[in-house]
Amino acid sequence: MALGRDIRASVFDRVQSFSAREVGQFGAPSLITRSTNDVQQVQMLVLMTFTLMVSAPIMCVGGIIMALNQDVPLSTLLVAIVPVLGVVIGLIVSRLRPLFRSMQVRIDNINRILREQITGLRVIRAFVKDGYERERFGEANADLTQNAIRVGKLLALMFPLVMMVVNVSSVAVLWFGSYRINSGAMQIGALTAFLSYLMQILMSVMMATFMFMMIPRAEVCAERIEEVLDTETTVVPPLVPVRELKRTGYLELRGAEFRYPGAESAVLRDINIDARPGETTAIIGSTGSGKTTLLTLIPRLSDATDGTVLVDGVNVRDLDPALLSRVVGLVPQKPYLFSGTVASNLRYGNPDATDEELWAALETAQARDFVEKLPEGLDAPIAQGGTNVSGGQRQRLAIARVLVRRPEIYLFDDSFSALDYATDARLRAALAHETADSTVVIVAQRVSTIRDADRIIVLDEGSVVGTGTHHELMDTNETYREIVLSQLTEAEAA
Numbered sequence: 450m451a452l453g454r455d456i457r458a459s460v461f462d463r464v465q466s467f468s469a470r471e472v473g474q475f476g477a478p479s480l481i482t483r484s485t486n487d488v489q490q491v492q493m494l495v496l497m498t499f500t501l502m503v504s505a506p507i508m509c510v511g512g513i514i515m516a517l518n519q520d521v522p523l524s525t526l527l528v529a530i531v532p533v534l535g536v537v538i539g540l541i542v543s544r545l546r547p548l549f550r551s552m553q554v555r556i557d558n559i560n561r562i563l564r565e566q567i568t569g570l571r572v573i574r575a576f577v578k579d580g581y582e583r584e585r586f587g588e589a590n591a592d593l594t595q596n597a598i599r600v601g602k603l604l605a606l607m608f609p610l611v612m613m614v615v616n617v618s619s620v621a622v623l624w625f626g627s628y629r630i631n632s633g634a635m636q637i638g639a640l641t642a643f644l645s646y647l648m649q650i651l652m653s654v655m656m657a658t659f660m661f662m663m664i665p666r667a668e669v670c671a672e673r674i675e676e677v678l679d680t681e682t683t684v685v686p687p688l689v690p691v692r693e694l695k696r697t698g699y700l701e702l703r704g705a706e707f708r709y710p711g712a713e714s715a716v717l718r719d720i721n722i723d724a725r726p727g728e729t730t731a732i733i734g735s736t737g738s739g740k741t742t743l744l745t746l747i748p749r750l751s752d753a754t755d756g757t758v759l760v761d762g763v764n765v766r767d768l769d770p771a772l773l774s775r776v777v778g779l780v781p782q783k784p785y786l787f788s789g790t791v792a793s794n795l796r797y798g799n800p801d802a803t804d805e806e807l808w809a810a811l812e813t814a815q816a817r818d819f820v821e822k823l824p825e826g827l828d829a830p831i832a833q834g835g836t837n838v839s840g841g842q843r844q845r846l847a848i849a850r851v852l853v854r855r856p857e858i859y860l861f862d863d864s865f866s867a868l869d870y871a872t873d874a875r876l877r878a879a880l881a882h883e884t885a886d887s888t889v890v891i892v893a894q895r896v897s898t899i900r901d902a903d904r905i906i907v908l909d910e911g912s913v914v915g916t917g918t919h920h921e922l923m924d925t926n927e928t929y930r931e932i933v934l935s936q937l938t939e940a941e942a943a
């Protein structure tokens with residue numbers, strides 16, 4: 450049990466260190482199977498090793514010595530019987546190996562499909578895909594069942610076969626023993642004793658082979674666990690971390706490039722950005738232009754594949770990860786809340802925050818009203834993922850969560866998209882007040898959200914195609930003009 454606990458802990462620690470790249474490589478469902486079912490299989494083998502592997506050889510050797518003690522000539526029968534039993538069981542085990550191998554993959558599959566279907570339940574209903582999804586799950590389920598049945602059949606075959614060997618050998622012992630008793634070379638009592646020693650020997654051989662049967666499955670599982678443990682995260686923590694910063698929040702990107710693994714071309718190319726404290730830097734660009742990817746480089750959710758990201762003049766790769774996450778506060782595009790309460794979520798980044806601080810953050814995030822309306826207020830329950838609040842409420846709680854933490858650099862990834870125009874405007878006004886000395890980076894699709902920013906960066910297909918204020922860009926930048934005029938009239942834009 451302790452071994453299982455320790456393996457699970459190591460797998461968990463390792464997975465926690467993974468960046469999005471490694472998680473994507475294994476897939477979340479497989480990581481879950483690996484840290485539960487696979488660990489269990491290995492644990493089972495170790496348990497069996499300690500119980501059977503120790504007693505089986507002792508019983509076998511003891512049995513042989515005692516059998517020899519009773520009658521040496523009759524014991525030569527063992528030379529024939531034991532290998533026959535070994536071969537019979539060996540044949541079955543060798544056929545079990547490949548079946549066990551595919552067993553774990555099929556469990557992965559079930560996990561993957563089930564997870565996807567539970568997460569995508571609303572989409573499935575909306576597109577009336579219940580039948581199709583049921584079929585898909587049915588197939589994976591049948592696949593696993595068939596595999597398990599094949600394993601079961603082989604295992605069922607094993608017992609009668611072993612019993613046959615055992616019984617045939619008892620007959621042989623009685624047969625040859627009777628001759629020896631007839632000739633007066635052996636006592637009847639000795640024959641009876643010999644028979645029970647034979648049973649001991651055969652049972653121990655059977656137990657040992659039973660163990661060998663478990664080895665293939667545990668072996669596959671151990672390999673899968675090892676794969677996780679041997680995977681190094683691509684976001685390596687620094688050897689000699691910088692633990693002190695001036696903490697002004699000056700953010701620079703110098704020639705940053707990012708390439709998703711296996712992708713032909715870079716998603717971001719030669720990005721140069723300066724975001725200064727006390728200023729709001731906005732990033733605008735069409736969907737898929739790389740805005741989210743750019744923001745993930747700053748808190749090191751991924752590392753830039755080329756170029757550098759600097760915070761207060763220090764490369765983020767050299768920064769102590771704990772310090773980096775204190776300095777940078779990201780509100781992701783798809784905010785995630787944890788199961789618990791409103792308060793536990795808000796205190797996620799700052800456990801010591803007082804209730805007043807929480808309310809102040811909610812006020813700024815324009816979430817005070819709706820939290821006040823909840824009967825439990827700050828103690829209102831939040832479901833896993835934050836699925837029991839609306840999309841806009843979730844966004845506002847995620848914004849409040851970052852505000853409670855008070856980082857030097859705020860990164861908002863399209864965090865105002867689910868808000869109506871009036872709330873959006875109120876939130877930004879309150880935010881401007883709250884973050885007056887901080888560095889704020891806002892990613893947005895809506896021109897109205899960003900037009901007052903101190904600096905607007907226009908991103909197009911992974912490159913910066915323009916930098917300036919709204920008015921400068923309107924005059925000089927064609928891409929920006931196009932985006933603006935697709936949302937506002939010429940008069941509104943001016």
Ligand SMILES: Nc1ncnc2c1ncn2[C@@H]1O[C@H](COP(=O)(O)OP(=O)(O)OP(=O)(O)O)[C@@H](O)[C@H]1O
Pocket residue numbers: 709712716734735736737738739740741742743782863
């Ligand atoms: N995990 C991934 N693996 C491979 N390619 C990816 C991955 N995530 C994003 N991409 C690619 O990177 C590009 C930029 O994606 P990104 O999410 O940064 O866009 P975005 O500007 O934030 O878009 P949006 O405005 O829709 O949020 C996309 O063209 C997409 O194809």
Ligand SMILES: [Mg+2]
Pocket residue numbers: 740741742782862863
């Ligand atoms: Mg995005």
